[in-house]
Amino acid sequence: MHGWAPDIIGAIGEPTTDAEGYLHASFTDSLTSRAAGRQGLGRIYTRSEGRDDQTTWQTRNAQHDAVLKWGRRTSGCSSGSPRSNEKDASMPDFPAFPSTTGGEFVAPSKDLVLPVGAHVDQLFRRTMTEPFVLQRLSERSYWVEVGVFATLFYVGEESVLLMDPIEHCYDGVVAAIESVTAKPLSTVVYTHFHADHIGDAPRYVEQARQDGLTLRIVASDMTARKLDAVGSVLPRPTETVAWPKGGFAFEDLGVQMHGFEWAAHTDDHSAWQLATERIVHCPDLMGPDQPPFWRFTANERFLFAERNLNEVQEMEWDFLSAGHANIGSRADVQFELGYYRDIRNAVIQAFEANPFSGFIDPSQGAHTAWFPAQLAAVAKDAVDLMRPKYGQYYGFEAGAPSNAELAAFTVFAFR
Ligand SMILES: [Zn+2]
Incomplete structure (x- = not known):
């Protein structure tokens, strides 16, 4: 966790902010987004009564500190199983919720493969109090959650493949990888253009450069086009796979991409199958062990959400890595469809x-x-x-x- 990104600090990380700074921090730089932002600004600055108090420098500093603190909590231990259940006195009691599928809850482990259908126990408490939550899914594949963002990595013979460089999570993800291997990270995948799932890419590009490598970034043609269309500042893919069906090899591992031609989440939303691992990685498809998040996991529309879930059902897999929430199984997909x-x-x-x-x-x-x-x-x-x-x-x-x-x-x- 690194607090605000440098450009955000540049935009609002000083005692006085202006409208342009607000626009950059709160909205992407696309014309339509900034137009929406200007409308919001108009509402904020034309309303004379009942307005929220202007944010102060102290408020913004406190928010920044909270972000950093959130990423640094170290009361737990994320290095293996079983975990300590010691309570951090500064943290609230975390309520227990029933499993949505009736699946068993187990303490996360970097050594033991998760039983199919099980969920990591006390996940919210762990993500709020531990630098990362790490769970082995196969001989070579690991799921890691930092804060409320999750991703997947695969340890090859030579190097590591990371599915989605999730934003503001670099330190936790790297610590999780280093807890199981000393091999360098050579390859990342972008599953779709949403910044919260790929926003740390520049950190990995820089680290690879320091290691004398050029980071390999794989995405679909559609995601490459989408990044251009929105004028993203993030690094572009170094190679693309054909939309809507494509694939690439990472050492001996075959990775197959299934793009949703009629997507509920984003135009470029896709599911990536690590075939021999029996894992599908598809962030924002759904949130396992939870009812749907805001707008069905931030979907642009509800139309086609069921169709997309059914498409993933038809793929070969035992574990669903969904970018947030818990590790999923087919029972989680059934709960979501219900x-x-x-x-x-x-x-x-x-x-x-x-x-x-x-x-x-x-x-x-x-x-x-x-x-x-x-x-x-x-x-x-x-x-x-x-x-x-x-x-x-x-x-x-x-x-x-x-x-x-x-x-x-x-x-x-x-x-
Ligand atoms: Zn998304």
């Missing part, structure tokens, strides 16, 4: 209880508020319908409203 079915049915029921006619109000002087009000009412009722079955699970209350609203729009939008 949630999709239930929320769609809940939304349909909620639309019947909240017909559009009930929101038409000419006295408002414009029609603009009617549909958002209907969607909000439908989402609220749908969450109420979901709660008896799903309310017991990790993070349900925070994720469900946005899930319901996105699902409601999809139900509304096509027949």
Whole structure:
């Protein structure tokens, strides 16, 4: 964990900030994103009452310190199993949630391969109190989570392959790799263009340069195009695989890429299969052992989410490495598909209880508020319908409203 990225420090890491600095820190540099940011700025600076207090230099320093502290907690030990369960007195009690699949919980281990269907125990507490959580998935493959970001690495004969250089996690990921091998990291994969999954790439490029290597960066054609289209500042792939089906070799390991032609998450979303390892790595497909995160793991749309899950179901694998949350199995995919079915049915029921006619109000002087009000009412009722079955699970209350609203729009939008 390294706090703010240098360009972010440049933009807001000084006692006074300006609108351009805010825009750069809060939005990507694409024109549409900055336009959205300007609209937000307009809202912030034109509103004269009820505004949040201006952030102070002290506030921003405190946020920066919290980010650093979060990444440095070392009360636990992430080097093997079983783990110490000593409690950090400064940390809150972490509630226990039931498994979403009935799978057993086990302490993470860098030595013992995870039983298929099991989940790492006390995962949230561990990620908040340990520099990394490391779990072996095969002879050569390891899953690692730092903070709330997870990735996968494979130890070859000569060097290490990392699937996704997750952002602000460099120290934890490197420490995890160094706890099992002294071999250098030679290759990274970008699974899709989202910065939270590939934002540490410059750190790995620099380390490889210091090691006398040129970092090999593999991505799909589509991700390469997407990085160009958004004007990303991140390093470009050094080689690409054909979209939507392609592959590459890392030493003796064959890696197959399955791109989602109709993707729910991003245009370039893809699943990468480490064939001999029986692992699929597909960040943001879903969050194993949890109900869906905000907007179904930050999907651009709900439409096609079920189709994408079914495509991954058809691949050969035992372990799903999903970029966040726990390690998944086919039972996790079944839980997710069940949630999709239930929320769609809940939304349909909620639309019947909240017909559009009930929101038409000419006295408002414009029609603009009617549909958002209907969607909000439908989402609220749908969450109420979901709660008896799903309310017991990790993070349900925070994720469900946005899930319901996105699902409601999809139900509304096509027949
Ligand atoms: Zn993503």
